[in-house]
Each structure stands twice: as C-alpha cells, then as structure tokens.
Amino acid sequence: MPNLWQKLTQHDGNGWWNLPHGPSNEPNPPHEGPVGGPWLANLWRVATYGGVSHAGPGFYWFVGFILAVITLLEVWLFTVESLGIWFIPILLILSLGKFVGVMAYFMHLRFDHLLYTYFFASAMIVGVLIFTIILFLSEYANQPVLF
Amino acid sequence: MTQAATTGYQDPIENTSTGLSSRKLMMWAFLASDVMFFGTFIATYLVYRGKSLVGPYPSEILDIPVTSVSTFVLLMSSLAMVLALHYLKNGEKNKATLWILAVVVLGTVFMGFQVVEFRLFAQEGLTPRTNLFGTTFFILTGIHGAHVTIGVIWMAFLAYGSHKGTLRSDNSMDLEIAGLYWHFVDIVWIVIFTVIYLISAADGPPPGAETILH
Numbered sequence: 001m002p003n004l005w006q007k008l009t010q011h012d013g014n015g016w017w018n019l020p021h022g023p024s025n026e027p028n029p030p031h032e033g034p035v036g037g038p039w040l041a042n043l044w045r046v047a048t049y050g051g052v053s054h055a056g057p058g059f060y061w062f063v064g065f066i067l068a069v070i071t072l073l074e075v076w077l078f079t080v081e082s083l084g085i086w087f088i089p090i091l092l093i094l095s096l097g098k099f100v101g102v103m104a105y106f107m108h109l110r111f112d113h114l115l116y117t118y119f120f121a122s123a124m125i126v127g128v129l130i131f132t133i134i135l136f137l138s139e140y141a142n143q144p145v146l147f
Numbered sequence: 148m149t150q151a152a153t154t155g156y157q158d159p160i161e162n163t164s165t166g167l168s169s170r171k172l173m174m175w176a177f178l179a180s181d182v183m184f185f186g187t188f189i190a191t192y193l194v195y196r197g198k199s200l201v202g203p204y205p206s207e208i209l210d211i212p213v214t215s216v217s218t219f220v221l222l223m224s225s226l227a228m229v230l231a232l233h234y235l236k237n238g239e240k241n242k243a244t245l246w247i248l249a250v251v252v253l254g255t256v257f258m259g260f261q262v263v264e265f266r267l268f269a270q271e272g273l274t275p276r277t278n279l280f281g282t283t284f285f286i287l288t289g290i291h292g293a294h295v296t297i298g299v300i301w302m303a304f305l306a307y308g309s310h311k312g313t314l315r316s317d318n319s320m321d322l323e324i325a326g327l328y329w330h331f332v333d334i335v336w337i338v339i340f341t342v343i344y345l346i347s348a349a350d351g352p353p354p355g356a357e358t359i360l361h
Contacts (some may be wrong), residue, residue: 086259106228116175
C-alpha cells in the first residue's frame with residue numbers, strides 16, 4: 001500500500017507536481033514585452049507562455065495601461081443610459097477582465113507554478129459558491145428589513 | 148533527486164515536498180481565505196442592497212468621478228509594486244526603493260481619498276448606524292481600508308529595508324509575498340468599485356419606503 005501511494009504521489013522522491021529544473025525556469029528571458037524587437041509577437045508570447053518565464057517593465061507598463069483603459073471604459077459606460085439590462089453584465093465582464101489581468105500578470109500566476117493557481121482557484125470556487133448560496137437564501141427566505 | 152526544483156520566476160530553491168516556497172504558498176493560502184472573507188461581506192452588501200428605508204441612498208451620496216480617481220491610484224500602485232519587484236530581483240536597488248516608495252505614496256493617497264469620502268458621507272448624514280446601506284458600505288470599504296493601511300505600513304518597512312540594503316535580490320521573496328498581498332487588495336477593490344460604486348450608484352429608495360415610514 002505505501003508503495004502504491006508513493007507511485008501515485010511521488011516521482012523520483014518528489015511530489016509528482018514537482019517539475020524538473022530546466023531552461024524554462026531561468027529568469028529574465030530576452031523577450032520582455034512591447035518595447036523593442038517585433039513587439040506584438042513578443043507581447044503575445046509573454047502574455048500566453050505560462051509557467052516558463054516572466055515579463056519585463058515594458059510588459060507591465062502595457063498591462064497597467066490596459067487596466068487603466070478598462071477602468072476609464074467602465075466609468076464612461078456608467079454615463080451611457082442606453083445600455084439597459086446590458087449595463088451590469090458588461091461591467092461584470094470588464095471587472096473580471098481587470099481581476100484576471102492583475103492575477104495573471106501582476107501576481108505572476110501566468111508565469112508561476114500551476115499549483116498556486118489551483119490553490120487560489122479552489123478558494124475562488126468555494127468563495128463564489130458561498131456567495132451564490134447566500135444570495136439565493138436571502139432571495140427565497142424573504143428576510144425582514146431590520147431598520 | 149533531493150534538490151527541489153525552482154519553478155516560475157526566480158523562486159529560491161527550497162527543499163520542500165512541492166519544491167515551492169512554503170512562505171509564498173502560505174500567503175496564497177491566506178489570500179484564498181481572504182477571498183471568502185470579502186466574499187461574505189460583498190454578498191451581505193448585495194443581500195441588503197436597495198432595502199434601506201431611510202436615506203441617504205447610494206444615488207444621493209456616491210461620487211463616481213472621485214472614486215474613479217482613487218481606483219486609478221490603487222491600480223497604479225499595483226503597477227509600481229510589480230516594477231519594484233522586477234528591479235529588486237535585477238539588483239537595481241535605487242529603482243526598487245523608488246518604486247516601493249511609490250507604492251507607499253499611492254497607497255496613502257488612496258487612504259486619503261477614503262478618509263475624505265467617509266467624512267463627507269458622515270457630514271451628509273450617512274454613518275454605519277443610519278441605514279442598511281451605511282452599515283454594509285462602511286463595513287466592507289472599512290475592512291478593505293484596513294487591509295490597505297496594513298499594506299502601506301508593510302511597504303514602508305520594506306522601503307526602509309531596501310534603502311538600507313537588507314532587502315536585496317537574494318531575499319526578494321519578502322517583497323514578492325508583500326506584493327501578492329498588495330495586488331490582492333487591489334483586485335478586491337476592483338470588485339468593490341464595480342459592485343458598490345458603479346452598479347449600485349443609481350439605487351434610490353425601495354418601492355413603498357415612504358409608505359412604510361409614514
């Protein structure tokens with residue numbers, strides 16, 4: 001039984017999730033984002049190449065710019081009256097975009113070990129579940145207003 | 148194979164079962180618990196949204212342009228944080244210190260906005276005891292403000308450490324962990340700004356509120 005457990009959970013004496021050390025773990029790759037070289041290709045590579053590298057200042061400035069633009073867009077949408085029922089869904093999607101942007105690039109989840117992502121995502125799922133349950137219960141329990 | 152692998156971005160080699168930094172994992176565990184913490188307060192706000200029977204109501208008191216500026220300030224503090232970490236890891240001490248100080252300044256400015264906002268609300272008659280909106284609003288934004296305050300104090304210590312040379316590229320994990328906390332505070336505000344300020348800003352009295360009162 002211990003043998004089976006070891007086979008299931010370990011690899012060469014380490015946890016199976018423990019990736020071997022390789023060139024992908026080296027810091028400061030040459031491609032650093034939108035400044036210099038074929039910037040669009042570099043930008044795309046940095047943004048999508050998870051778990052193997054990290055970005056440089058140019059890329060972070062770019063992400064910061066995008067987040068600022070999304071915030072401006074949100075505030076502008078606030079003044080648009082013709083959105084109707086689409087107002088809340090659009091704002092939630094934009095907010096989710098900013099949330100993911102900060103998590104993925106500023107918090108380095110895109111460049112970090114997947115275990116951190118799994119860890120946080122699990123809590124997010126539980127959190128959203130609690131959130132949804134509270135909203136459903138309050139909707140159907142019809143609680144009286146306290147004051 | 149006894150050497151644990153480094154993974155991701157300049158994590159120091161640690162002999163842990165996962166090969167990952169236990170301190171960093173602990174911070175992620177804390178943030179995971181904080182998600183549920185803030186989740187319950189946001190859910191509570193939404194449960195009581197639009198159920199206040201007396202004013203001031205969100206439509207009468209929330210100032211979106213001012214809060215947009217403070218949101219932008221906090222967002223830029225996150226950018227400063229990630230730049231500080233980058234320069235610290237690269238061994239560029241002065242730039243790292245400068246950007247950590249920028250985080251402190253931007254965080255303090257954000258706190259200033261919140262203090263001014265709270266004072267204005269109090270002058271307009273909205274306190275945590277006024278109505279359900281006041282209670283849920285002040286608890287949620289107040290707890291977030293407390294998180295920001297702790298973050299600012301933490302960053303001030305790290306800025307001093309970076310200036311003195313005790314915070315270096317070889318122990319940059321200290322800043323990385325503080326950075327995770329700071330970015331988390333930022334993403335919580337992203338949600339608060341959307342849910343409380345933008346979505347709820349048009350909320351007035353609930354139907355029949357006047358009838359119930361009189």
